[in-house]
Amino acid sequence: MKLVTVSGPPSSGKTAVILQLIERLKQDESTAGAVKFDCLTTFDKAAYVSSDVPVQIGLSGKFCPDHFYISNIEKCVQWGIKNKFDYLFTESAGLCNRCSPHVQGVLAICVIDSLAGVHTPRKIGPMLKYADIIVITKGDIVSQAEREVFMFNVLQANAKAHVIFINGITGQGAFMLRKHVQTAREVVSLQDYRLRFTTPAAVCSYCTGETHIGDNYQMGMMKTMEFR
Amino acid sequence: MEQEEFIKKSSILEVKKQYPQAQDFLENIGLQNLPEDLSLDEALLTVPEDDLAQFDLTRKSLPEQLIEFINTIRKIKGTCTQVKNLTIIGGENKNRQKEKITLTVKAGEIISIVGPTGSGKSCLLADVECLAQGDTPSKRCIMINGGRLSDEERFNLGNRLVAQLSQNMNFVMDVSVADFLSMHAKIRLVKDEQAVVKKCFDTANKLAGEKFSDDTKVTQLSGGQSRALMIADAAYISSSPIVLIDEIENAGVDRQEAIKCLARSEKIVILSTHDPLLALGADKRIVIKNGGMDKIITTTDTEKKCRNTIKHLDDTLLDIRNRLRRGELIENIDELRNNI
Numbered sequence: 001m002k003l004v005t006v007s008g009p010p011s012s013g014k015t016a017v018i019l020q021l022i023e024r025l026k027q028d029e030s031t032a033g034a035v036k037f038d039c040l041t042t043f044d045k046a047a048y049v050s051s052d053v054p055v056q057i058g059l060s061g062k063f064c065p066d067h068f069y070i071s072n073i074e075k076c077v078q079w080g081i082k083n084k085f086d087y088l089f090t091e092s093a094g095l096c097n098r099c100s101p102h103v104q105g106v107l108a109i110c111v112i113d114s115l116a117g118v119h120t121p122r123k124i125g126p127m128l129k130y131a132d133i134i135v136i137t138k139g140d141i142v143s144q145a146e147r148e149v150f151m152f153n154v155l156q157a158n159a160k161a162h163v164i165f166i167n168g169i170t171g172q173g174a175f176m177l178r179k180h181v182q183t184a185r186e187v188v189s190l191q192d193y194r195l196r197f198t199t200p201a202a203v204c205s206y207c208t209g210e211t212h213i214g215d216n217y218q219m220g221m222m223k224t225m226e227f228r
Numbered sequence: 229m230e231q232e233e234f235i236k237k238s239s240i241l242e243v244k245k246q247y248p249q250a251q252d253f254l255e256n257i258g259l260q261n262l263p264e265d266l267s268l269d270e271a272l273l274t275v276p277e278d279d280l281a282q283f284d285l286t287r288k289s290l291p292e293q294l295i296e297f298i299n300t301i302r303k304i305k306g307t308c309t310q311v312k313n314l315t316i317i318g319g320e321n322k323n324r325q326k327e328k329i330t331l332t333v334k335a336g337e338i339i340s341i342v343g344p345t346g347s348g349k350s351c352l353l354a355d356v357e358c359l360a361q362g363d364t365p366s367k368r369c370i371m372i373n374g375g376r377l378s379d380e381e382r383f384n385l386g387n388r389l390v391a392q393l394s395q396n397m398n399f400v401m402d403v404s405v406a407d408f409l410s411m412h413a414k415i416r417l418v419k420d421e422q423a424v425v426k427k428c429f430d431t432a433n434k435l436a437g438e439k440f441s442d443d444t445k446v447t448q449l450s451g452g453q454s455r456a457l458m459i460a461d462a463a464y465i466s467s468s469p470i471v472l473i474d475e476i477e478n479a480g481v482d483r484q485e486a487i488k489c490l491a492r493s494e495k496i497v498i499l500s501t502h503d504p505l506l507a508l509g510a511d512k513r514i515v516i517k518n519g520g521m522d523k524i525i526t527t528t529d530t531e532k533k534c535r536n537t538i539k540h541l542d543d544t545l546l547d548i549r550n551r552l553r554r555g556e557l558i559e560n561i562d563e564l565r566n567n568i
Contacts, residue, residue, distance in 0.1 A: 160296065
């Protein structure tokens, strides 16, 4: 089974891109499943179900979403293999813009939307920086010039990536993505694989449910702000 | 190797002079204030390793990534220029009948695509945009300079060969026209930035029905002004040699002049349109029927002559529209009819 991790800010079009891609993968009889990771709630299940794509939902709730993701990803892989999928897509919003679900040796896609502002590629960090492919959505409604500026900023954060513009509604561009995805490596297990970037370092009283503000309540790893 | 040596050992000031994009790169990781008289290697010694680690960089990997970025941008610039011609080889229409058409378009030529709404005009534009190689539903094949393209070439060329303009496009950046143009010119590594920006601004103003100043925010431009600026930008700053236009109709832009200005910049212009002036202003037009290219018509000399009458009709309508805007009564239609 080929595994692909898809990341991107909320509402950037991850689900639309994955569904467009799966539709094109189905053309040569390939089967695909998806796992959607989110924090509190997600409405994407319906989209997958209505496209006949088997899907599992993982909600991290009060846990750090990235830790939740990494401690469950192996089970997702086994679910995919048991169901004999040719492709498994994991979809996760880059929830704090600091983390990245990308794994060494596993094809990594980051989806960003060209309406998000030209500085977004600089802000979202590792999930963009460590992606092999960067998909830019909603390019059909911004000017060509801005698309070019946007792409420049993307390359600045990640000069190695392939950049593909995809229209999530019509699917224009998705078949180019298919060609890349077809070359993804097969996995049987992620045992001993490594993340491309570390998850957050903090372990503190707030991680375990503290809600009071003040020095007396702060314990564990903290970072204090510098005022200049 | 020489380049690597230069970037690591020369003063940051010199590096920025040689590679202006280095400034942007450093800003991106919060290092815009490195002392410019030091070399990058020396300056990095003053930055705590922890700060670099935030971006998963080290003193060793940072210069390497800067070099990679500079080279990627240069490669993009390098691959853009030489498209002498483009060939569309027919595939099949919606009924799976063969399109018996092969059309070669030279740089500086204008091709229009006509056909009923929903007949497949945008689909043809999409095939050109992705440089289809018989692998889209239409099975069409797009050749560049007479040759087919490998997947590798398509990926590398994909975003750089084709610029697109459509009615649905807007500006979303919160910057002035002047800043916007120079930002675009800068990333395009345009030589003589100021002159190009001025030319672009002047052209946009000439094309737009209503004038605008260069300190206007791009988001505040009217539909016509936006379209004019996008077209001028595509002509003078964007380096993509192929421009695809999806229906720019009555947007308060001198449409004919706009298209000509693209063609004069030696672009290949392909536009889908319902506008008779634009369609007949093209060198040839592709007629789409049932999702397929039905036939190619070369604009005849007689058609070219008819264009003047059509222009007159068009101007007459435009005049009525303007009078409406000015709050006048539109009652003397008979007089207009006699004029025609």
